[in-house]
Amino acid sequence: MQIKECIVSAPGKAILHGEHAVVHGKVALAVSLNLRTYLRLQATSTSKVCINLPNINTFLSWDVAVLKQLLPDSGAELGNVNELDAELVRMLRKFVGVSNGTLDTRSMAILAFLYIYLCVFAKSRELPSLTVSVWSELPTGAGLGSSAAYSVCLAAAMLSASGTIPSPLSDQENTARWGEVEMELINRWAFQGERIIHGNPSGVDNAVGTWGGILRYRSGKITALSRVPMLRILLTNTKVPRSTKVLVAGVKDKMNKFPSIINPVLESVDAVSCTCEQTLTEMASDTPTPEHYNVLEELIDINQHHLNVIGVGHTTLDTLCQVTLARGLHSKLTGAGGGGCGITLLRPETECSVIQNTIQDLRDCGYDCWETRIGAAGVQQHSPLAVKEQQCHDFRQACGPSLGQAADLHRPPHDISFKVLGFLSLPRAWPILTLQAHTAVLQSYGAARHHSVSLSMWGT
Numbered sequence: 001m002q003i004k005e006c007i008v009s010a011p012g013k014a015i016l017h018g019e020h021a022v023v024h025g026k027v028a029l030a031v032s033l034n035l036r037t038y039l040r041l042q043a044t045s046t047s048k049v050c051i052n053l054p055n056i057n058t059f060l061s062w063d064v065a066v067l068k069q070l071l072p073d074s075g076a077e078l079g080n081v082n083e084l085d086a087e088l089v090r091m092l093r094k095f096v097g098v099s100n101g102t103l104d105t106r107s108m109a110i111l112a113f114l115y116i117y118l119c120v121f122a123k124s125r126e127l128p129s130l131t132v133s134v135w136s137e138l139p140t141g142a143g144l145g146s147s148a149a150y151s152v153c154l155a156a157a158m159l160s161a162s163g164t165i166p167s168p169l170s171d172q173e174n175t176a177r178w179g180e181v182e183m184e185l186i187n188r189w190a191f192q193g194e195r196i197i198h199g200n201p202s203g204v205d206n207a208v209g210t211w212g213g214i215l216r217y218r219s220g221k222i223t224a225l226s227r228v229p230m231l232r233i234l235l236t237n238t239k240v241p242r243s244t245k246v247l248v249a250g251v252k253d254k255m256n257k258f259p260s261i262i263n264p265v266l267e268s269v270d271a272v273s274c275t276c277e278q279t280l281t282e283m284a285s286d287t288p289t290p291e292h293y294n295v296l297e298e299l300i301d302i303n304q305h306h307l308n309v310i311g312v313g314h315t316t317l318d319t320l321c322q323v324t325l326a327r328g329l330h331s332k333l334t335g336a337g338g339g340g341c342g343i344t345l346l347r348p349e350t351e352c353s354v355i356q357n358t359i360q361d362l363r364d365c366g367y368d369c370w371e372t373r374i375g376a377a378g379v380q381q382h383s384p385l386a387v388k389e390q391q392c393h394d395f396r397q398a399c400g401p402s403l404g405q406a407a408d409l410h411r412p413p414h415d416i417s418f419k420v421l422g423f424l425s426l427p428r429a430w431p432i433l434t435l436q437a438h439t440a441v442l443q444s445y446g447a448a449r450h451h452s453v454s455l456s457m458w459g460t
């Protein structure tokens with residue numbers, strides 16, 4: 001089967017309000033980050049399927065002939081884009097050698113890859129040999145939607161390579177986005193990948209990864225919020241590892257144990273999300289006032305306390321909130337919690353010295369951060385022209401023993417503009433995708449672990 005090579009990328013995300021409640025049908029407000037995951041899919045003639053996942057130090061390959069044995073004899077199509085094929089997942093768990101228990105980092109990534117690869121290409125009964133390389137600016141497992149960006153890239157690349165969706169690139173474009181119909185299909189397959197990794201995802205993460213921008217999300221209904229004000233936000237990573245799947249399951253257990261206590265809390269989180277949306281809309285249609293920011297800050301505090309009640313807080317997140325509050329700033333966890341990342345709201349009048357001192361205080365706690373701009377574009381395809389022939393040290397270091405030493409890749413580059421890598425194609429010189437990361441407020445990475453980030457949306 002002739003497949004089309006492609007390079008795709010998808011953004012990470014931050015949830016302003018509604019994490020965990022959104023799994024149970026409440027409203028969440030989520031924004032895309034300008035930290036992206038990149039995937040390169042190359043056609044090969046090796047009769048093997050290879051994956052290079054340097055961020056999780058995973059480099060594997062399988063014979064196509066062996067993978068073909070996983071296809072149903074009947075020739076029936078595999079996997080329904082709307083439902084996870086439980087029998088296929090069971091077969092793949094056995095094939096990969098994982099028990100029914102909690103999946104580890106490597107197993108989750110491999111299962112999500114094999115599931116989408118087999119389902120998308122099974123229709124043709126011809127499984128192609130290919131190499132997929134993934135590189136991300138997002139820390140894995142930190143609450144910024146790394147699994148969703150990975151799943152969205154897998155879905156977009158497989159659908160494009162198989163010809164299921166056309167390439168959106170024209171001859172004059174280096175980067176392009178798909179139309180609504182194609183993004184809907186990408187999002188649905190990405191959601192299946194998230195279901196393998198998250199267990200019981202709401203779908204908000206893969207929706208933000210697909211469409212980008214700022215979204216109101218409730219039970220699969222996605223509303224792009226076109227007018228929201230400029231907000232400045234600090235992004236902090238406590239670097240405490242945790243599993244979204246485990247945290248989501250823990251909330252469910254607590255709901256089952258104390259329904260009359262937890263259900264009202266989720267209703268209240270829903271009201272927080274809706275009040276925040278209403279406030280942001282007022283701010284965009286009028287001049288933002290100090291009272292608007294007072295409301296946004298109170299909502300952050302209320303939501304953070306609710307997240308502690310449902311059991312997804314962590315002492316490091318408490319420290320983040322205390323340290324920033326001592327400087328008059330309000331913070332909450334973002335994503336699944338239990339460690340990972342938090343966001344801090346900055347007012348327009350917040351003085352630079354206050355930000356610097358807050359950053360220093362948090363840096364002294366050993367926390368980390370990276371720069372990004374919020375409201376980035378969703379999933380994109382990049383042409384090879386977007387790729388420059390230039391060797392880049394980081395990626396080689398990232399690619400493990402066979403390709404250099406694996407490095408600690410959960411930290412962003414040390415300089416302001418960083419090279420995002422692309423994709424190995426040894427032994428030919430390998431291309432990289434160089435992207436300047438632009439940040440509203442920059443400090444040298446080595447001095448300050450935080451950069452204030454402007455939530456610059458389409459509004460004022």
Ligand SMILES: Nc1ncnc2c1ncn2[C@@H]1O[C@H](COP(=O)(O)OP(=O)(O)OP(=O)(O)O)[C@@H](O)[C@H]1O
Nearest residue numbers: 105108109136141142143144145146147244335336
């Ligand atoms: N760059 C990557 N390469 C390979 N696998 C990845 C990559 N990024 C994420 N993953 C997969 O996603 C898993 C992390 O998903 P998880 O949902 O726990 O964290 P998250 O998505 O970063 O946080 P949240 O869901 O709270 O936003 C990893 O264990 C790995 O299996």
Ligand SMILES: C[C@@](O)(CCO)CC(=O)[O-]
Nearest residue numbers: 019020201202203335336
């Ligand atoms: C915790 C959660 O609400 C957000 C994780 O980023 C899980 C989900 O919505 O799938």
Ligand SMILES: [Mg+2]
Nearest residue numbers: 145147148244
């Ligand atoms: Mg995730």
